[in-house]
Amino acid sequence: MNNFFTTSQIFSNATNTSQATVPVYNNAFSEFRTKFKNFKKSLPIDVKNDLDLNTRLLPIIYFIGRHTKYPLPFNNSDSISDCEKFSNYMQNIEIYQPGFFNELLELELAFKNITSKEENPLENIFINLLNDEEFDINGTIGILFSGTQCLEYLEDYKSKIINNTENEIIFITPNHLKNNNLTFDNIIIFGEQRHYIKQGIHENIHSLANAKNYYWIQYKTQYNPKQNDLDELTGSIYNITQSLYEIDKYYHVITTDLDINTDILDNYDEDMPPDIQASIASKSLINYDSHDTQIEKQLSEQECILVMFDNDKRVFLANEERVHFFSYYDKKNNMSEERKIKREFPIYIQQGDYYCQFEKDQGNDILSTYANIIMSENGYSPQLYRDSQAKWKNALISKAKEYTTIDSLVDELREKGCTVANSSNLKYWVKPNTLYLRDPINFRILLEIIGLEKESERIIMHMQVLNRHHNKAGKKITNEIEKQINNTSIEELENKTEPSIYINDINLTINFRMVTSINTNIQMINSKQIGQIMERY
Numbered sequence: 001m002n003n004f005f006t007t008s009q010i011f012s013n014a015t016n017t018s019q020a021t022v023p024v025y026n027n028a029f030s031e032f033r034t035k036f037k038n039f040k041k042s043l044p045i046d047v048k049n050d051l052d053l054n055t056r057l058l059p060i061i062y063f064i065g066r067h068t069k070y071p072l073p074f075n076n077s078d079s080i081s082d083c084e085k086f087s088n089y090m091q092n093i094e095i096y097q098p099g100f101f102n103e104l105l106e107l108e109l110a111f112k113n114i115t116s117k118e119e120n121p122l123e124n125i126f127i128n129l130l131n132d133e134e135f136d137i138n139g140t141i142g143i144l145f146s147g148t149q150c151l152e153y154l155e156d157y158k159s160k161i162i163n164n165t166e167n168e169i170i171f172i173t174p175n176h177l178k179n180n181n182l183t184f185d186n187i188i189i190f191g192e193q194r195h196y197i198k199q200g201i202h203e204n205i206h207s208l209a210n211a212k213n214y215y216w217i218q219y220k221t222q223y224n225p226k227q228n229d230l231d232e233l234t235g236s237i238y239n240i241t242q243s244l245y246e247i248d249k250y251y252h253v254i255t256t257d258l259d260i261n262t263d264i265l266d267n268y269d270e271d272m273p274p275d276i277q278a279s280i281a282s283k284s285l286i287n288y289d290s291h292d293t294q295i296e297k298q299l300s301e302q303e304c305i306l307v308m309f310d311n312d313k314r315v316f317l318a319n320e321e322r323v324h325f326f327s328y329y330d331k332k333n334n335m336s337e338e339r340k341i342k343r344e345f346p347i348y349i350q351q352g353d354y355y356c357q358f359e360k361d362q363g364n365d366i367l368s369t370y371a372n373i374i375m376s377e378n379g380y381s382p383q384l385y386r387d388s389q390a391k392w393k394n395a396l397i398s399k400a401k402e403y404t405t406i407d408s409l410v411d412e413l414r415e416k417g418c419t420v421a422n423s424s425n426l427k428y429w430v431k432p433n434t435l436y437l438r439d440p441i442n443f444r445i446l447l448e449i450i451g452l453e454k455e456s457e458r459i460i461m462h463m464q465v466l467n468r469h470h471n472k473a474g475k476k477i478t479n480e481i482e483k484q485i486n487n488t489s490i491e492e493l494e495n496k497t498e499p500s501i502y503i504n505d506i507n508l509t510i511n512f513r514m515v516t517s518i519n520t521n522i523q524m525i526n527s528k529q530i531g532q533i534m535e536r537y
Helices: 027-042 051-069 079-091 099-113 121-131 151-154 158-162 176-178 193-197 203-211 227-233 242-252 262-267 366-377 382-400 405-416 425-430 442-449 451-485 489-497 528-534
Strands: 018-026 140-144 171-172 183-192 209-220 284-292 292-296 298-302 306-309 322-323 325-330 335-341 354-359 501-505 508-515 524-526
Touching: 027 051, 027 099, 051 079, 051 099, 079 099, 099 508, 121 183, 193 209, 203 227, 298 528, 325 354, 366 382, 382 405, 382 425, 382 451, 405 442, 451 501
Parallel strands: 018 209, 140 171, 140 183, 183 209, 298 335
Antiparallel strands: 284 292, 306 354, 322 524, 325 335, 354 508, 501 508
């Protein structure tokens, strides 16, 4: 028997309203989600905070976040794409994270398994809810989702949903509730409560929506359940006539004081991805093995490119590896040194025991300068595109001045659908050399929020043009380095007081020094294409 539950215990300010919680237990999804949560909890703190590992886990984070928000089949195109990205990230993972290779392999197999399924439990529950005679839903229906992406995701399912009822259906987001005086006979809420908590409306959905009845449809992760409990949960709509305590025993659900299972939230940040723009070099201390002993070294921070010579062929190697850090012996100054390398510059070529370290000239924007030259040669007006680059940054800065704190601006951006907004990313976005947000959907949302909605398509197109020419510039610079190194002997390089390479096209001198004895315990991780590596050089 499926019954309403009076909301006076849940929505304390509500009157004459009814509420039904519709938890969906899907074995495959819940097991995958729990497997991922347990994997993250098992990691040592230094590994858990590792930027590259977190970047590799992003596809899983995005997948779980998407499916806890929206009624989508597990094999939708975005989810399949996420699975493919994770599989690509898994290449050479046994070298980088050998201690967790088996666990990561199990995650990969589980990810492939769930994204091969056409199941859409949230949608099925929704259809059952509309057709259930016990509930007898009549009148206008507002379907509430926590993010603006729902409108894009649900386009394929809208006709199916509407065909299952004769009632008027309106798709709404928290922003609609805050900015409009909306009245419905019924509100059906999709997604987990925490998505609404972050937007500050979980306690007053009832007053903002002004509806008679509320229905909340969400996945529920069950921990160590008994078999008979599992059987109870397989029904289309869960019987909630039992006490709230019994429900909360297995679920993080709405309770009298609107609490949820904080253990799950504290250890599961699926829709708050790590700041993928941050650099490993921002940490002053790292752990690494030296002579089979685990020691902690404080390393100096230095932006540089390593170019390693090939002793036989003397050719430039566009190696798909990059260096976290290295130690070397400086022959000229007769000294040993440990140096940490920022992740953006992992280009190296070797000749015997010698390595060239190319140090960045802090006052010279190499990539932008060369990209502008290439654009002019191709008939573009660089200034026009640079103006667009500056325009959206200035608009973001102006928007930020309207808020008392960065966090309040971040909250506003995330509330309106810019899910990658956080304080670190905001600081990165306003840097002069940043072109655009890597995710086009979030970039478009950001442009709309900062008042550039009418110009968004033009700005996005301009940034794509700049990005292409930055990649070309990066490749040309590395080719020029290769060319000049191949025409210079090691003896010449050693005997130079100030070894350097000069690139005539942009009047650029790159200084370097010869080093030896790179640490044999060097850590390697995959890099991007050379042009992308040089993107922020």
